[in-house]
Amino acid sequence: MTELLKVENLKKHFPLQKGFLDNLFAKEKRVVRAVDGVSFSIQKGETLGLVGESGCGKTTTGRLILRLLEPTSGKVVYGGKSIFSYSKEEMRRLREKMQVIFQDPFASLSPRMTIGEAIGHPLKIHGLAHGKGAEQKVMDIMEKVGLEPASFLYHKYPHQVSGGQRQRVVIARALVTNPEFVVADEPIAMADVSVRSMILELLIRLKEEFDLTYLFITHDLATSKYICDRVAIMYLGKIVEMGPLKEVFSKPVHPYTSTLLAAVPVPDPKFRRTHPIPKGEIPSAINPPSGCRFHPRCHLASPECSREEPPLREVGKNHWVACNLR
Amino acid sequence: MKTILEIKNLHVHFPINIGTVRAVQGVDLELRQGEVMGLVGESGCGKSTLGFSILRLLRPPGEIVEGEILYHGRDLVRMEEKELLSLRGNNISMIFQDPLTSLNPLFRIDEQFIETIKTHDPQISKQEAFKKAAQVLESLGISPERLLEYPHQMSGGMRQRIMIGMALVLDPDLLIADEPTTSLDVIVEAQFLDLLNELRRQYDLTILLITHNLGIVAQLADRVTVMYGGTIAETGKAESIFGNPLHPYTQGLLASIPNIKLDQPELHTMEGSPPDLVAPPPGCVFHPRCPRAMDICKKERPKAFGKDDRIVRCWLYG
Amino acid sequence: MRFSPAAGLGKLLQRFMGQGKKYGMEWWVMIIGATIVLAIVIMAFCAPYIAPFSPYDQNTGPQLSPPNNIHIMGTDNLQRDVWSRVVFGSQTILRVAVLAAVLSSVVGITFGLISGFAGGNLDRIFSLIMDSVYSFPGLILAIAFAAMLGPGVVNITLAVAVIYIPTYFRLVRGQTLAIKEELYVEAAKAIGATNRVILWKYIFPNVIATTVVVFSMNVADAIMIEAALTYLGLGLPPSVVDWGMDLAMGKKYLPSGQWWLITFPGAMISLLALGFTMLGEGLSEILNPRLLER
Secondary structure (H helix, E strand, O other): OOEEEEEEEEEEEEEOOOOHHHHHHOOOOOEEEEEEEEEEEEEOOOEEEEEOOOOOOHHHHHHHHOOOOOOOEEEEEEOOEEHHHOOHHHHHHHOOOEEEEOOOOOOOOOOOOOHHHHHHHHHHHOOOOOHHHHHHHHHHHHHHOOOOOHHHHOOOOHHHOOHHHHHHHHHHHHHOOOOOEEEEEOOOOOOOHHHHHHHHHHHHHHHHHHOOEEEEEEOOHHHHHHHOOEEEEEEOOEEEEEEEHHHHHHOOOOHHHHHHHHHOOOOOOOOOOOOOOOOOOOOOOOOOOOOOOOHHHOOOOOHHHHOOOOOOEEEEOOEEEOOOOO | OOEEEEEEEEEEEEEEOOEEEEEEEEEEEEEEOOOEEEEEOOOOOOHHHHHHHHOOOOOOOOEEEEEEEEEOOEEOOOOOHHHHHHHEOOOEEEEOOOHHHHOOOOOOHHHHHHHHHHHHOOOOOHHHHHHHHHHHHHHOOOOHHHHHOOHHHOOHHHHHHHHHHHHHOOOOOEEEEEOOOOOOOHHHHHHHHHHHHHHHHHHOOEEEEEEOOHHHHHHHOOEEEEEEOOEEEEEEEHHHHHHOOOOHHHHHHHHHOOOOOOOOOOOOOOOOOOOOOOOOOOOOOOHHHOOOOOHHHHHOOOOOEEEOOEEEOOHHHO | OOOOHHHHHHHHHHHHHHHHHHHOHHHHHHHHHHHHHHHHHHHHHOHHHHOOOOOOOOOOOOOOOOOOOOOOOOEOOOOOEHHHHHHHHHHHHHHHHHHHHHHHHHHHHHHHHHHHHHOHHHHHHHHHHHHHHHOOOHHHHHHHHHHHHOOOHHHHHHHHHHHHHHHHHHHHHHHHHHHHOOHHHHHHHHOOOOHHHHHHHHHHHHHHHHHHHHHHHHHHHHHHHHHHHHHOOOOOOOOOOOHHHHHHHHHOOOOOOOOHHHHHHHHHHHHHHHHHHHHHHHHHHHHHHHHOOO
């Protein structure tokens, strides 16, 4: 398999907005270490899940990969070249191949553009089609994602259709330029429960049909289990475990991964959880714990864990873990 | 087990400019002492509206147009405002989805507790009230010094626990929890569920757990009621609903959610989307999406079939 | 069945009344405002056909005669028919006020969009300039400009236009700042849209709704300012027919009991301003729920 995307030691620190005087007198600039040294690669044709709780840095990583944010340091290599060295024009052309599906379909569509205009806009921007040709392409993709009757919905506005249909519009817009790589950021989190499986199935089917590669960002482990080939678990700006999904989920190595998996509420009353749940909550990303970031909440922590920050080590075939005890 | 709350034929409407939203259409529900009743359904099915109706906390233009809500035999719908006020917090409490917006950001936590306590017992001294608040927090595993903090100084999970504290400080026998974990991360959610389990034993609490998350319902609820489009689809013991769902909606729903413990080669997908409550379909409100809809389903609303604790509103069982 | 125009009209009326019921008071306020404005606009367009005399004709009848059958609004000191002057005066005032409003809005909206979107120092400079202009009482500023620029229809239009630019600027800048952070703008960036495209296709259409309302109020205000300027003798040469001018000239004759010289032009000024205000107010109430229809 060829490597499509490679992320190398990516970091994004957001400056803390404090008062004028604080900035004058502060010795060290305080920052939020949203993404603090993340590295992974995505092979063409696979679905990599970026999984973690809120504040772990998964969404920020997604935005960095799309260059909607500039990094503090690190590289993102796409098609052999670092995207942060692309010119504005090159970047624009890259966006034809690299698309995104955001979490909130209502918020990601302009309320004053019809569905047809919204979906067709990328075609216009990249000069891929015009006039009747563009219209036809839009209708085609609308049918592919299940927005039917296409000629009727073409002229509707986002607020005139259902939530499930809106998400289909967003998906159609992402695919109309025939991209190679799609970043899906919590694409089903805001959909109604009975509609979620439909969107998931649609994403899977379209991946086959369009020969896509996905980066699937989510906090929902059960969903990631269903759609991802490989998974990277993030905690406080770092990847703690990464590998083939079946293996990571059935034989988790990092204590955080096993805790996460155990904490997911199972829709089966016969099943009761036995794994210990840590007390407390995720610490702030401004002052992360020393050494291994998970050590204050880890049921297996040893004194060394508060001193040494463990690097990612290969523990199985393409299975990496950042833990001092494994 | 004693029935402490009984909802009979409740109808709640929201008259808005494009028509009337029939949020709740003829719902019957029974809550028994000490149980956790999971009220599940997706957004717009009326479950939150139902929860708010119990304490008459509906936002205008919402109004209860028909039905009774009997709390220990007294009808809450027709009760005098003054009497209802004394019930709120004291006998029936409610916690909401987003603790950041449910707590007053301008006041310290202890002040908010004391206000709640003093509202129901004006004679009590500030020190006494503070002691009560500290006691509750201890039972929640929170150190009493946090009483001197402000809401914004706390994390989401902590604020949610403070909210439970405020809801329980006056020792009510019924707690209504509206989507209490939706804004929480999965580990904090697990902590919260453990906490609720602890508390219900400690306080002999009855909990109405309103949520769209079938996972937490399975972990916590004794009985489950499934709602769809403003009506009840089915109700019964948790094992029965999950193990043997009768209503096609429940069956479809359970088959469509990813389960982390199972190997699911393919997820079931449900056609269509939740109904328009301004103009709900005639007959059974689910029939447009039902794979087993019959002629009668399109014309008449299904009656309740079944016995004892297991009831389903579907013509397939008539 | 043949299509009956009466039935068609009936249906239209039914829908019309239905809208009224739906929106309540605001609908009627808007309709009344629109009617007034429309009536005066028609008057302006059809001036040559409505006015019995030329507004310049100084021989229409006896001097300073009160309203009667021939001169329904009387005559002035130069023996001109007041009604004819009122009719033709509507052209001037509409032209100046509407043109001034259009100028203001185009300049104000453009700068508001650019400033809000660009941010940084550019935004700070523009905001400073606009806030300074905004802090002056409108009329004073208009007087200053008019005095500086001298008389003439174009100059008075410019003087009036300048005052409102900051209003549009602030409104549009504020909205742009908010919309800039919306997810659909980020999505537009992600599909490769340039800044210009984002401003024009994504931000501008979402900002324009509130500016329509401001426009209406703008015209109402511009009418008053224009009348005030000409009343004060700044702005228009005497050869132009104008309500404000007539108001100034008629002032002298009020003490001697000749009320019709200032009353009619004065009433027209108020009426037109009221019409636009009602239109704007009603529109604002109606558009607001739509805007919040999310």
